[in-house]
Amino acid sequence: VRTVDDGRAVVANIAGTTTDTDGAIHSFEGGHYISVVGYRDGGNVVKIADSANPDTASYDVTVEHLADWIATRGYATS
16 A cells, blocks of 8 residues: 555566456466556555556456465566
């Protein structure tokens, strides 16, 4: 939350599959980088900027789903 409030993004190295808040599936079994660029609900839901597909360039995921997605790679940076 602090990083986004400071006008910066969090870059996360993820792998595997997650479901966004609209029910769409995002799958990167070989790994991928995404950016967290916003949040809502006190930081419990984050906005993802994703360059992989222009049709789904931005979507929301819960922090819980994001944490699971990151856990397979082990890090995020801001």
